[in-house]
Every structure is written in C-alpha cells, then in structure tokens.
Amino acid sequence: MSEINILGKIDFVDCRDLTMRKTEGGFISLTINEKEYERVNFYRAFPLSKPDEYISVRDNDKNEICLIRNINELSQEYAQLVKMDLDRRYFTPEIIKINTVKDEYGYVYMNMLTDSGERSVTIPNGSSNFIRLSDVRLILIDIDGNRFGIEDYLKLDEKSVRLLETLI
Amino acid sequence: MISIDILPEDFLNTAIKDNLDIKEYIIAVKTDINSLGEFAPSWVILTEKYLYCISEDFSGTEKYDLKYIKEVFAESLVSIGMLTFKTDMGYVEVCKFSNTLVPKFSCFASVTNKIIRGEEVREEDIDKNVEHRCEKCGKYLPNNSMRTCPSCIDRKAIILRLFAYGKKFKVQIAVITLFLLLTTIFSMVGPYLSGTVFFDYVLTDNGKADVFGVDLYGKVVLIVIILVAFRIFSMITNIIYGRISAKVSGEMVYNIKTDVFESMQKLSMKFFSNKMTGNLMTRINSDTNEILYFFIDGLPFVITTVLNILAMGAFMMAINPWLGLLCLIPPPFIFMFFRKFMPKFRKMHNTLFRRRSSMNSRMNDSFSGMRVVKAFGKEQAEVRNFGRDSMRFSDSAVKVDIVSSTVFPVIGQSMFIVTIFVYIIGGLFIINGNFTFGLMTTYIGYMSTIFGPMSNLANTVTWASYAMNAANRVFEVIDAVPDIKDCEAPVSMPDIKGDVSLKNISFSYEVNKPVLHNISVDVKAGEMIGLVGHSGAGKSTITNLITRLYDVNEGEITIDGVPVKNIKLEDLRKQIGMVLQDTYLFIGTIAQNIAYSKPEASLEEIILAAKTANAHDFIVKLPDGYDTMVGVGGSGLSGGEKQRLAIARAILHNPKILILDEATSALDTETEQQIQEAMEKLVKGRTTFAIAHRLSTLRNADRLMVIEKGRLVELGTHEQLYKAEGVYYKLHKLQQEALKIRGVE
Numbered sequence: 046m047s048e049i050n051i052l053g054k055i056d057f058v059d060c061r062d063l064t065m066r067k068t069e070g071g072f073i074s075l076t077i078n079e080k081e082y083e084r085v086n087f088y089r090a091f092p093l094s095k096p097d098e099y100i101s102v103r104d105n106d107k108n109e110i111c112l113i114r115n116i117n118e119l120s121q122e123y124a125q126l127v128k129m130d131l132d133r134r135y136f137t138p139e140i141i142k143i144n145t146v147k148d149e150y151g152y153v154y155m156n157m158l159t160d161s162g163e164r165s166v167t168i169p170n171g172s173s174n175f176i177r178l179s180d181v182r183l184i185l186i187d188i189d190g191n192r193f194g195i196e197d198y199l200k201l202d203e204k205s206v207r208l209l210e211t212l213i
Numbered sequence: 214m215i216s217i218d219i220l221p222e223d224f225l226n227t228a229i230k231d232n233l234d235i236k237e238y239i240i241a242v243k244t245d246i247n248s249l250g251e252f253a254p255s256w257v258i259l260t261e262k263y264l265y266c267i268s269e270d271f272s273g274t275e276k277y278d279l280k281y282i283k284e285v286f287a288e289s290l291v292s293i294g295m296l297t298f299k300t301d302m303g304y305v306e307v308c309k310f311s312n313t314l315v316p317k318f319s320c321f322a323s324v325t326n327k328i329i330r331g332e333e334v335r336e337e338d339i340d341k342n343v344e345h346r347c348e349k350c351g352k353y354l355p356n357n358s359m360r361t362c363p364s365c366i367d368r369k370a371i372i373l374r375l376f377a378y379g380k381k382f383k384v385q386i387a388v389i390t391l392f393l394l395l396t397t398i399f400s401m402v403g404p405y406l407s408g409t410v411f412f413d414y415v416l417t418d419n420g421k422a423d424v425f426g427v428d429l430y431g432k433v434v435l436i437v438i439i440l441v442a443f444r445i446f447s448m449i450t451n452i453i454y455g456r457i458s459a460k461v462s463g464e465m466v467y468n469i470k471t472d473v474f475e476s477m478q479k480l481s482m483k484f485f486s487n488k489m490t491g492n493l494m495t496r497i498n499s500d501t502n503e504i505l506y507f508f509i510d511g512l513p514f515v516i517t518t519v520l521n522i523l524a525m526g527a528f529m530m531a532i533n534p535w536l537g538l539l540c541l542i543p544p545p546f547i548f549m550f551f552r553k554f555m556p557k558f559r560k561m562h563n564t565l566f567r568r569r570s571s572m573n574s575r576m577n578d579s580f581s582g583m584r585v586v587k588a589f590g591k592e593q594a595e596v597r598n599f600g601r602d603s604m605r606f607s608d609s610a611v612k613v614d615i616v617s618s619t620v621f622p623v624i625g626q627s628m629f630i631v632t633i634f635v636y637i638i639g640g641l642f643i644i645n646g647n648f649t650f651g652l653m654t655t656y657i658g659y660m661s662t663i664f665g666p667m668s669n670l671a672n673t674v675t676w677a678s679y680a681m682n683a684a685n686r687v688f689e690v691i692d693a694v695p696d697i698k699d700c701e702a703p704v705s706m707p708d709i710k711g712d713v714s715l716k717n718i719s720f721s722y723e724v725n726k727p728v729l730h731n732i733s734v735d736v737k738a739g740e741m742i743g744l745v746g747h748s749g750a751g752k753s754t755i756t757n758l759i760t761r762l763y764d765v766n767e768g769e770i771t772i773d774g775v776p777v778k779n780i781k782l783e784d785l786r787k788q789i790g791m792v793l794q795d796t797y798l799f800i801g802t803i804a805q806n807i808a809y810s811k812p813e814a815s816l817e818e819i820i821l822a823a824k825t826a827n828a829h830d831f832i833v834k835l836p837d838g839y840d841t842m843v844g845v846g847g848s849g850l851s852g853g854e855k856q857r858l859a860i861a862r863a864i865l866h867n868p869k870i871l872i873l874d875e876a877t878s879a880l881d882t883e884t885e886q887q888i889q890e891a892m893e894k895l896v897k898g899r900t901t902f903a904i905a906h907r908l909s910t911l912r913n914a915d916r917l918m919v920i921e922k923g924r925l926v927e928l929g930t931h932e933q934l935y936k937a938e939g940v941y942y943k944l945h946k947l948q949q950e951a952l953k954i955r956g957v958e
Contacts, residue, residue: 083304136246161251161252
C-alpha cells in the first residue's frame, strides 16, 4: 500500500525574488514578481520556539504575500531589515534582574531591570502568565499583554531566582 | 484645551524656550518607550498645525505638519503599540508605546483624526478613564472596575457603611457585646478559680478565708461544683452568642447581597459585557461571604483577644508587676514574628496552590481527553507530562511542610521557655513568701490564653484587609449608576404602533472601534426586515440599539416618531420581544418559562401560546407536561424544543416589535419546518427585525438590510437585491453552492 499523502507542499518564496527597501517612515516596502507593496509587515509563525523561521510576509491589510522559510536565506542586508521589523513587532525586553516582588490581592506587582530599562509591572496571579518555554527559559506576560523574556532564569542573581521561584 | 495627559509646566517652559510652539496644544499623551525601544518617556503633542514627538529630556524632537497627514493610526502589534500616520508618500512611525498605553493612544489617534478632518473635538471624545490607575497613589489597578487600589481604599468610610447595615439589629448587637464581655470575664475567672482559689483558699489552711465571708478551706467538692457550673454557664452563653451572631450576620449579608443583586439588575448590558459573569458571581458570593466571615469570626475574635489581654494583663501587673512583665513582654514579639512570617508562609502556600492547580488541570485534561489519548496511543507521554507537574507540586509541598514543621514547634517551645521562667521566678517569689502557688497557676493559665491566639491575631490583620477590599468592591457595584435609564420626562407609550426609524446612527462598544457607521432606515409598522451580512458585521448590534440595551453614540432611533431615549423604559421593553439563538430557560416549570414575560397569564393562554408555537405536542408528551422542571440551560430539551418555548414566550408577550436573532439556526429540517411555521404566525402584524445566516429563512421578509463592516450597503426586497447583483447576490450565490454541496436546498 502506498503512503497516503494529502498534504501538499508549502510554497516558500525564493528569497532571490525579493527586493526590499526601508522607507523614510521607518517601514519596509517590498517588490515581488514585479508587484510593489508600499508597506509590508512580518509575522513569526512560531514566535516563541522558532523566532527566525517561517516568517509570514503580509501586506498592510494582513493578507499573506509569501512565506520565508528562514531569515538566513535572505541576504544579510535584507535579513537585517526583516529582523528590525520583527523585533519591533515582538518587542520582548530581556529581564536582567528582579528587584521586588509583591504578591497582593491576587496580583503580583514586580519591579525589574530589563535590557530596555527599569519597569514595574502588574501580573495576574496564575501560572498562565508565566510561560515556561523550557526548564529555564521563561516568558512573562503582564496584565496589559506586555511581554518580558528570560533566557535562562537560573543564570540570574540569587535573589532574582529566589523571587521568581515563588511565582512559577 | 483638553488633554489625556497634562504637560508638566517645566517641560512646557523648556519647550517654548527651545522655540517649540506647543503652548496652545490641543491634546498631549506621554509614551513609555522611546524610538530605541528603551523604557524612557516621550511626549506626543498635537497642536492646531503640527504633531510633535519630543523626548522628555529633549534629546530628540520630531515635528510633522498636519497638512500632509491623511490619517493617524494607533497600531497594535504583538506586545507593543505604534503610533503611525499615512501620507501620500506612505506610512510614518511616530512613536512606540507599551500595551499598557493602548487605550490612551487609541483615544489620541481618534481625536487627532477628528482634527485632521476638521471636525470639532468635544470633551466626551476623551475617555477620561483610559488608564486604570489608582486615584490616590497612581498604582496600577488590579481590576478595571475599581477606582482606588486595595491599599488606598478609605477603610473608615467602608467600616462605617458596613456598620450601617447593622443598625436594624441594635438590640442583638448590644446583646452580642455584652456576651463578648461575659466571655472575657469567664476566661478570667476560670484560671482564677482553678488556680488561686483552689490552691490558696481551698487547699491551704489559714488561707485568706473570707471570700464572700465564706471559709473555703477543705471545700473541694464545692469548688469543683462551682467550676463545673461556670463551665456550663460559659457554654450556654457561647451557644446563645453564636446563635444570635449567626442570625444577625446572616441577615446583614442577606441585605448586602440583595442590594448588590438589585443594583446589578438595574445596570445596563454594557456593565455585564465589560465584566465576566464569573467575576460578578464572585462579587455577590465570595465578597459578601468574606465580609460575613470577618464579622462573624474575625471581629469578635479580635475583640475578645484584646479584652483578654487588657484584663489579664492588668490583673497580673497589679498582683505582681515583675512576673506580670515577664508574661507580657513576649506576646508582642510573637505577634511581630507572625506578622513577618505569615506573608512568607502564605506565599509558599500560594505557590503550592498554583502548582496543584496546574497539576490538576493536567490530570483533568488527560482524563477528559482519554479517548483521544488512547486513540493516538499517547499514554506514556501523558504519564511523563503528569510526572513533571506532579514533581513540581511535590517539591513545593515538601518545602511548605519543612518550614511549618520547623517554625511552629520552635514557637511552641518559646512559650514553654517563658513558662519555665515564670516557674523559676514565681518559685523564688513563693519561697520568699511574696507570692502563692495558686496565683502562679493562674498566671500560667492566663499566659496560654494570651499566647494562644497570637498567630491568629497576626492573620486577622490580613483578613481584615481582605474583608475591606471585598466590601469596597461590593459598594462599588451598589454605587454604580446605570447609564441606561429613563430620561427626566419619559414619554409614556403603553400602546405603540411599531414604526421604527433609524437616523444616521453610529455606535461603538469600545472607544475607537466603531461597529456601526451612519445607518439610516425607515421601517413601517408590521414590516419584516431581514438583516443580512457576515458575522461581526453589526447586525446584532442594530437590534441591541433598537431594544435600547445600549444607547447610540450618534444619530437617533425613533419609534412612532418618538426617540427611544425618551420613551419610558418599562413601556419600551414591554412591547419589544426577542427570540434568540440560545434560548435561555430559567429554573422553573415549562409553564413558568412560557409565562416569563406575563406571569399573570392564565393556563389557557399558556396552552394557546404553546399550540401556536407548535410546542404543545411535545410538552404534553413529557411525563410532567407543562409542570416539567427545566433549568440551567434547559437540560433535557432539544435545541428545537427550547426554541419553540422561546417562540411561545414571545407569542404570549405579544410585542409590537419583534427581534429574531438567529432564531432558526442549527436545527434539523423537520423541526425547522415546524418552527418556521410557528415563526410565521408570530411575525404577523409585528414590526420584525430578523437576523439569519441561512438566507432562505428570510424569504418572507418584506425588505432586506445588507450590512457590511458596520455600514448599510444595500436595502430592498429579495428580488431587487438579487437583480442588482451586488453584495446580497454574491452572498446568496455562495450559500446556495454551499448548500448544494451538503445536499440541502
């Protein structure tokens, strides 16, 4: 019996067909198959687990134009442009240090130092706001949906680890 | 000048010195992320002619001429927002902001767009409450519906208000207070009798014999009887006290609950859609219970403990200050220790609780998905996943146990050590003849009465603040003002004709997210209007506005020429009926449910309505007929049966205006025919607005309104619209093809 395969193939874009340009307003315009898009936006299909792979390119009405398999397939210049746009969309400051944690009335008030500066956040008390991507990697989502990442929480200073461990 | 954020004087002055013409700014908003993606504030300022973005330390200034700006957007990215505008040349990024500021910037964008279009900006365009911060300390509010944060609430006012609920029970409260005093006296007398009186008077010859003029020496039986009598008496007072306080606090909470429920019923739909229903139930139930437990258990406990400490302390200090001091010095330290320790201990418990719930939800997940687990042979993977969660839970449980099995014995021992000291020093006093053995026993008895409640007393502080919060939330609901209410001089319209007219209405549930734009239509009495369009187009919203569950933002809806806002709500609701997709059946019999809108209906009327709705047959076939109990979701009845009950309900209600919202979706063909038939009878002679996904169900409609993205794009009869080959035509074609595939026509 031959293998049944109803899955087609994903049509990844050939990155050589793309031309990109940074606009004056700070966005990226794209030309593909002689069609020009004045502003395109990039979306990660796996924002948490594969940030550089399967990038969906969409026009300003959010319709998909094409799918990039891996940013590395782009030229260095274009890869940088795409990364810039992605970093803007998926803004996730890295936590460097946790200063204070106050657990009160069902909410956690936390003050921390990130690579974007100091920030105080309010996080609803509950494990769903502390996403464990691996044993050590964490994503925190505060009450407004702001995200903060920790690459390896065990590598933070002792106090931060202790404070974090009461929460996760 | 109206502003979301107020520009600080210093900033304004420096800016003007720097030749930035922002003195006459219209609106300003402060962002929290700069262009480099750092948490640093910048100001975005709108003047008559320009849009500025100036960093707070003036390190960067951008100025954009409004002439070239077509439209401003507050774009929401994943975890950040971006203010952008469009020109002929393309899009430009003005600034970034964190998700926290999305409401502010949405408001800023909509005001800016109004100015660009040359429209007038009104005060109410600016949502003052876009930021949910505490009015007093500015801390972020944990709950959108709160105004002050938990640590800033006015505790005194709340306590006074809570006590106001107790006014009705003056006598009972007086009795309770008296009994609390009695309890204190009993706990004083007990150790005194069994200590001082027993050892010093009864067992000691030549003791101070003249207690109440009676020589007690040798009267062991008497003192035992007195002790037992005291016990019994104290038990009786406790029982009476418990019964009175249960009654009083129960009724107080009943009153509070009724008040909350009543105010909730008055509030408009907006209030309910803003808050999750579960949240509301918590308010009525656990918040009031929190208050109840505090009053029934917490407050009397605090009062008796404090009274005990004062009375016993005074006694001990009076008899022997040195020994008294020795007994009274440790309690404050123990109290402080618990105050410090308990929050940490609670935190550990919270962690434990969190881990347990994630373990439980994993288990629940796996058990309820057992068919899938087994079908895909994933048992081992599930075991592994569970093992991980279970391990984390057990780690945390071990931690809690280790701490509690260390700390509590140590605290217990510390009390023992104090007792030892009392024995030593007291013993010395006794030898010197300055003290008696009986008194020392009394002291030790008092000590355990004082020491015992320390850990609970420390807890009560937190407990009190929880109760205060609960009370605060409850009062917030009681105080909320309904935003849909009768106008000052409502027009009474007990008998409306049914002409409905929508004049340029626009509406949005949330600021900056318009749902309906400029819709106008005149509907004659008795006409049936079908509302057609994709889901999310705004069809249900139109019906919500006609029934005045919400008020329009712009434009006007009139019934018989009178604006709905002016019609007496009671009259309006009486003459509008609704049959919705999900029929909600309240707990009660079928007959009661049919008569929900007209409780005084006779049984004949109910049967007649059921017959007209083609429901009579199936009802009578039920073992309990019209007396069948239905409830929470109408269990036991099929979708079609519930639907017919809803129609019967509407028939009995006999409204002039009828709303059918997806009333016939998801039914099988046979029942649908029955329902369709019932529906046709119902619709006759009433102004009807019907929403249906299946266009064929709207074939009886006199006219169709085609709604697309909140706009009325087509209006006319089926034939007219079909011929026009526009949106309706396409929808119709699409649906016929879909139905063909499924073999239905």
